[in-house]
Amino acid sequence: MMQTNPGHLTPQMLPKAMAEGLYVHVPFCFHKCHYCDFYSITRQDEGRMEKFVERLLREAEVWERSVAGQSNGLRTVFFGGGTPSLLPLEMMRKILQGLKLRFDLSAVDEWTVEVNPATATLEYCQMLKQEGVNRLSFGAQSFSVNELATLERHHEPGQVSESLQLAKRAGFERLNIDLIYAIPGQTLESWKHSLEMGVALGTGHISCYGLTYEPNTPMAVKKRLGVVKGAEESLELEMFRHTRRRLAEVGWPAYEISNYAKKGEECRHNLMYWRGGNYIGLGPSGASHMEGWRWRNRPHLREWEEAVDEGRLAAVEVEQLSAEQRARELGMLMLRLCRGVNYEEFAGRMGMDGRALFSGVVQRLTKHGLLEGDQSGFWLSEGGLAVADAIAAELLRG
């Protein structure tokens, strides 16, 4: 794996390739949730945000001038954070319009923006819709007041439904809510309740994430100090299994470990990640991938701004994967999908035979009942789902 001197990666060094996805990281939050380890800052003013908007568009220009990451292949755009909807309306409009000027977004068929249920307004949603956004994702997390408090989420359970109403009124048809399970103190009953509330909102897409204690988050510290107690493994597993069962029942089956959707409602941007697609990440901490090159932008607003001011990429953790590493990584990613590793698709992406590459592991783990498969590929069995990470690690190791 080659490590390039950080800060010296330029689009010209990258292989000529078509970017399929564009990710924009908006690093502002009103308040930092205690479990979240995505990069964001809470001390911001309009000036700071304006400066960010300006730099973001300048960063887009670095790509516009380059041969790599040609933008006429872009199919999906995703605005995450942070809290993208914290950007004032005019600034957001400026980004949306600015990006359309700098990239060829004519072929984009999915444009998602993450929205905080507490800050959504009709006017804002209308503007998003008007500028081409066609999918909104709301961080509902839970419908229990206590659990929201544990997570340090500053919204009321009822605001989710209100926000969705506004979004629908603004013309959005594609909607998602995020939910979190295995919250300290959460019972199976309480999770079932939140899930039913989510289902009742009728979004057709739902992401259910198990709470993870990321290092250096207040939640992890609290757990270490014994202030909060992580959910029992068996309970978390029960919640996971219930979720899969219940959402399949309502016609939103899982299409990935933590994502459930009505047929056709799957998040295409996320699918692109799991299928080894090329994408450009803009904004501090935004991650990119281009034909086996992976890097992310500096997870620091000022340092990212400095790099952009000098007209270069703020790339850190640059790595260029070997063909085999890339292939194994794709195995790891595709394994998360319900259809698993499809050999034809795998060969199409990698020009490599997945059967040969994974035959040993597949044989061994199939024997243990953790994988299932046929001529077309292999996928996690019901038992394998519970230990998907360990199986992915096996695919990585070979």
Added chain:
Amino acid sequence: MPIRNFSIIAHIDHGKSTLSDRLLMRAGAITEREFQSQMLDDMDLERERGITIKASAVTVFHEHGGEKFMLNFIDTPGHVDFHYEVQKALQACEGAILVVDATQGVQAQTVANAYAAIEAGLEIIPVINKIDLPSARTVEVAEEIEQVLGFPAEECILVSAKTGQGIDPLIATLCDKLPPPKGKPDQPARALIFDSIYDDYRGVIVYVRVVDGELKKGMKIRLMGTNREYQISDLGKLMPRPRQVERIGTGEVGYIVAAIKDLHDVRIGDTVTDALAPAAEPLPGYKPIQQMVYCDFYPGGKTQYEELRDAMDRLQLNDSSFSFQPESSDALGFGFRCGFLGLLHMEIIQERLEREFGIEVVQTAPTVTYEIALTDGSIVRIDAPSELPNPTQVLEIREPYILMNMILPADGVGAMMKLCEDRRGVYKKTEYIGATRVILVYEMPLAEVIYDFYDRLKSATRGYGTMDYDFIGFRSGELVKMDILVNADRVDALSVIVHRDHAEARGRKLLVRLKQEIDRHLFEIPLQAAIGGKIIARETIKSVGKNVTAKCYGGDITRKRKLLEKQKEGKKRMKRVGSVDIPQEAFMAILESGD
């Protein structure tokens, strides 16, 4: 000039070295200042542990009753792991000073050493040391000596090596009471080798006691055991600094330098004779060294295989009783199978490797040597269960037995008897020493003693108990090889030889231990202990219950992949057997599972 050859023998820490130095000082061989630092022990390790590892011999002169005496101190190793070396050192003497600590009284090694000296036919002078201490129980200890060892209480000489009190009467007794050497000056030369060391500049230095005839500088000598011949280039005595002499006469002690390059060519107990006029018979009692305890050393930490090998080569120059040969284990890679005289010897070697060479070793659990009688009438010795021949060829398996002397506070006897019974001990006798202490004697299989027996004894007696043992030979037993199967694969490195009656309990404990050491896998792992084809114990390592992160990673795939890669690598050094990863610790843990 009258000659007195003697050893000082004692339990650890009873003051042997201080007394030696005090005697040297009294004879004018060292100054008061030199007395402050111990003279006879030249290794830090010995001093810290209170054990004399290698013998040496010092010659001093002393005026007594108007006559000048030549006094030869022959130092002995302090532990029975070096039983043979002790025997040979004692064989070079006519007398021994038996030192007993006035506060601690008779201890296990006091008894063992006294018996060894009696066996060697020595005149023994019992001495009670440390009488200056406020906690000294001089009278009681004298009674213990009489009761346990049979030396009249009133004959004990009371000394304080520290203050010098009683030293003059002790030297006087040495001169008066010890018999002079009895060799034949006019016979062909015969000298007993009782020690040897390796010197970087001069090669092997051989310490001898001339029994008959004499050795002269320039003499051509023959070592009768190995039949090798050399020419003496230097003769000398330690006084205590080396001093060259032209000859070493009958009854005297000294050293030979004869361009001998390899310590292994010189065997303790061998006889040196004149190559041109050889003696007809060697001196009695020569035995080749027998290693009884084996374990593997693998390079650990940053240490490389080659560094370990070089360090062991160097160590072996100084200690011919330690052996090693390359070993490669499926589980642990490249290392060495090492043989030792006993457990203490093993510990000393490991510590010296660390201390003198900065080497880190991973040490496997120790095992003993087994003697295997085969159906074709031959006998082989093996030191690893994996060497055991096919069961159809094995008539019987014999294991080393020891005679174990324990001196215990009376309230610890019950617990120790139970421990000895559990460990297949054969009760021999109990004897009271005074009202509160007991000598407990058992015959035991060495294999049952080599792991935690000493620790158990110390904890059962709040630290007051002492033990000592002597090898008494190989005995056949209902011994069987127990195999360990991990996920139905037999793992050679985990096989052990156990007594049939204990196999099931041992097997179960071992599996429980393995279960703790082996991480859960993606599938259930059966662990089985088997004798032949028969499963005698079983455990199961449950499969991993949950290992899936249902988290949103966004596009940061690198991070996700690295987390998974790290998860796979883990922290431990693993050996994959079949599809199971077994950590190195599991291999180390085998004998700890003893009860």
